[in-house]
Structures are given as structure tokens and as C-alpha cells.
Amino acid sequence: MGSRGCALLLLLGAALPLLGSAAVSPERSLVWGPGLEAGLALPVRYFYIQAVSATGRNFSRSPPGRTQFKVVIKALSPKEVTRIYTPHPLDRNDGTFLMRYRMYGSVRKGLKIEILYGDKHVAQSPYILKGPVYHEYCDCPEEDPEIWQNVFSCPSQEPQITKDFISFPTIDLQRMFKEIPSKFSQTRGAIVHYTIVNNHIYRRSLGKYTDFKMFSDEMLLSLARKVHLPNVEFYLNVGDWPVEYRKVNDTPGPIPIISWCGSVDSRDIVLPTYDVTHSTLETLRGVTNDLLSIQGNTGPFWDNKTEQALFRGRDSREERLYLVKLSKENPELLDAGITGYFFFREKEKELGKVPLMGFFDFFKYKYQVNVDGTVAAYRFPYLLLGDSLVLKQDSQYYEHFYTVLKPWKHYVPVKRSLEDLLEKIKWAKENDEEAQKIAKEGQSVARELLQPHRLYCYYYKVLQKYAERQASEPEIRDGMELVPQPDDRDSVCSCHRKKPLREDL
Numbered sequence: 051m052g053s054r055g056c057a058l059l060l061l062l063g064a065a066l067p068l069l070g071s072a073a074v075s076p077e078r079s080l081v082w083g084p085g086l087e088a089g090l091a092l093p094v095r096y097f098y099i100q101a102v103s104a105t106g107r108n109f110s111r112s113p114p115g116r117t118q119f120k121v122v123i124k125a126l127s128p129k130e131v132t133r134i135y136t137p138h139p140l141d142r143n144d145g146t147f148l149m150r151y152r153m154y155g156s157v158r159k160g161l162k163i164e165i166l167y168g169d170k171h172v173a174q175s176p177y178i179l180k181g182p183v184y185h186e187y188c189d190c191p192e193e194d195p196e197i198w199q200n201v202f203s204c205p206s207q208e209p210q211i212t213k214d215f216i217s218f219p220t221i222d223l224q225r226m227f228k229e230i231p232s233k234f235s236q237t238r239g240a241i242v243h244y245t246i247v248n249n250h251i252y253r254r255s256l257g258k259y260t261d262f263k264m265f266s267d268e269m270l271l272s273l274a275r276k277v278h279l280p281n282v283e284f285y286l287n288v289g290d291w292p293v294e295y296r297k298v299n300d301t302p303g304p305i306p307i308i309s310w311c312g313s314v315d316s317r318d319i320v321l322p323t324y325d326v327t328h329s330t331l332e333t334l335r336g337v338t339n340d341l342l343s344i345q346g347n348t349g350p351f352w353d354n355k356t357e358q359a360l361f362r363g364r365d366s367r368e369e370r371l372y373l374v375k376l377s378k379e380n381p382e383l384l385d386a387g388i389t390g391y392f393f394f395r396e397k398e399k400e401l402g403k404v405p406l407m408g409f410f411d412f413f414k415y416k417y418q419v420n421v422d423g424t425v426a427a428y429r430f431p432y433l434l435l436g437d438s439l440v441l442k443q444d445s446q447y448y449e450h451f452y453t454v455l456k457p458w459k460h461y462v463p464v465k466r467s468l469e470d471l472l473e474k475i476k477w478a479k480e481n482d483e484e485a486q487k488i489a490k491e492g493q494s495v496a497r498e499l500l501q502p503h504r505l506y507c508y509y510y511k512v513l514q515k516y517a518e519r520q521a522s523e524p525e526i527r528d529g530m531e532l533v534p535q536p537d538d539r540d541s542v543c544s545c546h547r548k549k550p551l552r553e554d555l
């Protein structure tokens with residue numbers, strides 16, 4: 051009887067892997083990610099945990115039971131005291147966990163990271179990060195950009211950057227200095243002129259609508275604390291739309307203005323949007339919807355999601371109103387609502403207004419409709435990171451990472467007019483397995499591309515490429531002011547790279 055019971059269990063184990071190997075093996079589980087590298091300073095450091103069973107099988111769902119992974123992070127030396135915010139690991143619902151932590155001071159000796167499952171150490175825990183380990187506000191740039199890019203595992207090529215610079219083999223700073231203020235700042239008034247010299251950032255605003263420079267300021271300062279930036283002089287368009295529409299063969303030709311959103315008919319060089327940038331800098335502090343937290347809030351499992359497409363948003367483009375009409379006529383396929391009217395106020399009576407919905411609740415729905423706003427809809431990266439299928443409207447607008455994405459592999463394309471939207475939703479409902487696969491692929495590529503450390507790599511690479519092509523030395527122009535590093539007197543940070551006497555020469 052005893053032995054037969056055993057055989058039965060083994061058989062069950064083979065047929066139902068989840069039941070058969072329900073126990074997590076702390077030793078066999080996997081831990082990896084940038085947050086285990088001392089030199090990889092980020093606003094929020096992070097790493098991943100993969101639950102693996104005693105038989106070596108990856109969990110593809112959260113392990114059952116009440117035991118959870120637990121992470122304890124402390125200064126290596128008991129003499130060093132620093133505040134480290136360590137929320138629980140985020141359960142990504144697929145057998146993996148995302149651990150984030152924010153340091154409020156630096157440690158000289160190092161950090162000790164214990165990862166526990168129950169009372170057992172996981173993988174190679176405890177992890178010792180040999181110091182110094184700097185916090186976000188420690189001004190301690192690596193002098194050698196090669197070393198820094200290696201520590202950050204920056205890719206050697208970014209396809210969008212390569213593409214963007216093809217039109218600009220050399221960059222004529224004097225011409226830009228003469229031309230840009232009159233040509234671009236009058237119409238839109240959203241251009242910010244930056245010069246970086248000796249890793250100090252200077253800027254002036256050209257126009258009235260440049261408040262969003264707070265986002266570029268904070269990112270450039272953050273980058274300058276990590277790596278010594280090249281000397282560079284450039285113009286950042288902080289408005290919504292790209293601005294340089296001249297073609298390479300025009301006379302005069304186009305100039306390289308940097309923008310947050312690109313379009314196929316313009317020549318602007320793109321950077322990650324202010325939205326993605328700011329949310330990365332403010333993770334675990336000023337924001338709750340960010341590229342990391344969303345990964346632990348992707349709603350029910352695929353099979354339990356509502357089989358409808360969802361849209362919520364403002365009325366910033368006419369197709370969005372059309373969505374609401376479609377939704378009223380086909381409520382079984384589409385649940386679309388406008389949450390605020392600004393551009394088409396006269397339509398509110400007819401189409402109605404719905405309450406705001408938190409992002410995390412979006413993922414109760416199986417399909418997400420992504421329709422442009424004034425430009426690219428900046429929710430797209432978040433939608434991809436959810437666990438739903440994204441139906442993306444064709445668009446001439448793009449963000450820095452779109453070029454890597456492929457229709458039917460990472461999302462389902464929908465015509466700009468949305469005339470085929472219902473058909474595509476029906477396709478997804480009838481081809482559930484395929485739809486789920488595309489959703490997973492989209493999520494997986496977004497998890498890879500949109501990691502915070504990759505954003506830093508991207509910013510750096512744009513500045514580096516740009517700097518290489520400058521035909522003359524960048525200048526600190528009249529009217530520019532220094533953008534100072536924030537005051538961080540409360541926390542200790544003695545940068546080992548700074549030789550006190552040479553500082554600021």
C-alpha cells in the first residue's frame with residue numbers, strides 16, 4: 051500500500067507539475083539583476099528572484115502557500131547606519147519576483163543582502179556588495195565612460211539612436227545657436243538650451259512653455275552623478291510634438307533637436323519620455339505608477355481576465371471619441387470611456403464621462419486599446435508591462451524603444467482609423483492561445499528594454515553620439531545658468547573618486 055501510494059504520487063507529479071513539485075527549493079531558486087552590483091548606482095536598485103522547485107522546475111505561477119520570499123538589506127559594518135527602504139518583493143504572478151530598494155545614504159564598507167524563503171537562504175544568499183555603495187544623491191561620477199557602461203551592461207548599439215543620427219554626420223553648433231532661437235522658440239516656445247562642460251550643467255529657456263525642463267534637469271543631474279558626461283551643447287524640445295520637419299536634402303538641411311517623442315516624418319532625435327524618466331527617478335518615492343511597481347500589479351491570471359478590450363483616457367484625439375461610440379454599440383467587445391474633456395467639450399453630453407480608473411485595474415481586462423493622444427500615448431510602455439494583450443493603433447509617432455517592437459509578435463496592430471478594431475478584438479477572443487502568447491512576448495520585451503538602468507544607458511549614449519559629432523567646442527552662452535546638484539547634506543557620501551584638491555578645476 052505504502053509503495054503504491056508513492057508511485058501514484060509520482061505519476062501525479064509528472065502529470066501535474068504544479069502539484070507534484072509544489073515546494074520551492076531555496077537553494078535551486080535563482081537570483082539576478084543590477085541591484086546585486088555595488089557599482090550600479092540607481093535611484094532604486096532592483097533584482098529578480100525566480101522560484102524553482104526541488105526538481106529544478108521554474109515556477110510559472112506564484113508558489114502556493116503562505117511562505118514568501120523575504121529580503122533583508124543592511125550595511126555590512128554595524129558601525130555604518132543608513133536608511134534603506136526595502137518593501138516586500140513584488141510578486142509578478144509568474145513565478146518571478148521583483149525586489150526594489152532605495153538607499154538614503156551611502157555605505158563605505160558595503161551592503162549585505164539576505165534573501166530568505168522561510169528561514170532558509172535563497173541561491174547564494176547572503177550577497178555581499180563590497181563597498182563603497184553609493185546612494186542616488188551621492189555625487190560621484192565615474193571618470194571613464196567605458197567602465198561605467200560596462201558596469202551598467204549598456205548594449206553596444208541602440209537601433210533608434212543609430213537611426214536618429216544618420217541624418218547628422220556633423221553637428222554645427224554655431225549654426226544652431228544662430229538659427230534655433232528665431233526658428234523654433236517663437237512658434238512653440240518649448241525649447242531648452244543645455245550646455246554641459248566639465249560635468250556641470252548649464253541651461254537657458256527659449257520660450258515660455260519650458261516648465262517640463264524640471265524632468266530633463268533631474269535626469270541630467272542624476273546621470274552626471276554617476277558618470278562624467280562629455281562636453282556637449284544641445285537643444286531639448288520639452289513640448290509634445292517633434293519640431294524638425296526638414297529633409298536631409300533640403301537647403302538648409304535639418305538640425306538635430308532632441309525630443310521626447312519622434313515621428314516618421316520628422317528628424318528629431320528621441321530620448322525616453324519625461325514620463326518614463328520621471329517615474330524611474332521617483333520610484334518608491336513620489337510616484338506609484340512606475341515601470342517597476344506596475345509589474346507586481348498586473349491583475350488576475352489570463353484565464354480570469356474580463357474578455358473585453360478596455361480604454362480609459364482623455365479626449366485628446368478624435369479617434370478616442372470614436373472608441374466610445376464603438377463601445378456603446380458593442381459593449382460585449384469593448385469598454386471605452388472618456389475620463390475628461392478638454393479638446394471636444396461639446397461631445398461630453400452625447401458620449402458621457404466615466405470616472406478615472408487606476409492603472410492597476412486596467413489589467414482586469416484581457417485586451418488594452420492603445421490610441422494616440424496629442425502624440426504617442428505615453429501609457430504604451432505600462433500597458434505592455436501588464437499581463438494583457440495590447441491592441442495598438444498605427445501611428446507616425448514613436449518613443450525611444452518602439453523600433454524594437456514588432457506587430458503580431460509584441461502587440462496586435464490596429465488601423466489608424468480604428469475601422470478594424472472590432473475585428474481584431476474578435477480575432478483575439480477566437481485565438482486565445484495566440485493572443486496570450488503575444489501578450490507574454492510584449493511583456494517580456496518591455497521588461498527587458500524598460501529597465502531603469504537601460505534608460506541611463508540610453509541617455510548617455512545619445513549625449514555621447516551627439517558630442518562626437520560636434521564641429522566645435524560647446525560653449526556656455528550668455529543667459530545660461532548653472533543647474534546645481536541638489537543639496538544632500540543629511541546623508542553621508544564621501545566619493546572615493548574625488549581627489550579633494552583637484553575638485554572642480
Ligand SMILES: *[C@@H]1O[C@H](CO)[C@@H](O)[C@H](O)[C@H]1NC(C)=O
Nearest residue numbers: 080099100106107108109146
Ligand atoms: C528558468 O528561469 C530563468 C529565469 O527566469 C530562465 O533564465 C531559465 O531559462 C528558466 N529555465 C527554464 C528551464 O525554463
Ligand SMILES: *[C@@H]1O[C@H](CO)[C@@H](O)[C@H](O)[C@H]1NC(C)=O
Nearest residue numbers: 111349350351352353354355
Ligand atoms: C480564477 O478565479 C477563480 C475564482 O476566484 C479561482 O478559483 C481560480 O483559481 C482562478 N483561476 C486562475 C487560473 O487563477
